[in-house]
Amino acid sequence: MNWGHKLTIVFIGFAGLIGTMVYKCTQQKFDLVSEDYYVQELKYQDKIDGNKAASEISPVTISQTANDVIIQMPEELKGLSLKGDVWLYCASKAADDVKLPLTLDANGIMEINKNHITGSSYTAKISWSSGNTKYYKELPLVVTR
CATH class of the missing domain: 1.20.5 (Single alpha-helices involved in coiled-coils or other helix-helix interfaces)
Known part of the structure; x- marks a missing residue:
């Protein structure tokens, strides 16, 4: 050759x-963090202000039972009309994201059945408002089965 x-x-x-x-x-x-990331970036100051407002009250807590993820809202907001949403953001796979409206019982607790959650590692992005005050909190969440 x-x-x-x-x-x-x-x-x-x-x-x-x-x-x-x-x-x-x-x-x-x-997977992008969000399809409309530019619009969300323009509203980022709202998250900063919401995080500051949330830090001035008692903390939001997340716990788990065998079947549910439990979100406990601050005691100061118990009994008030809250509107908002919960976004369980999975950084590794957008298909595992879970977006739910904030639905609380009389004790200020929201339960999310683990059957709706397919992934294991999330960032819980909780945004809510009470009257004219907007709140925002991000908490890590590792779902155990």
Whole structure:
């Protein structure tokens, strides 16, 4: 085999390698934190203000039972009309995200059945309002089965 054949084999191998890498790159899935991240970035000051307001009252707590994730709202807000939502954000897979409206019982507790939660590691992003005051809190959550 002369040097011309060897050079041709090297070029064909290189082209095959580049073609394989391009194919694998196009098959890779990249989840964005949010599809409308620019709009959310413009409203980021609301999160800062909400986090500050939430730090001035007793903390939101998250606990677990065998079947449920329990979110306990602050005592100061018990009995007040609260509106908001809970976003269980899974950083590794957007399909595992869970978004729910904030629905509290008379004791200020929200229970989320673990059957609705497919992943294990989340950031619980809780935003709510009471009157004209907006609150926001992020808490880590590792769901145990």
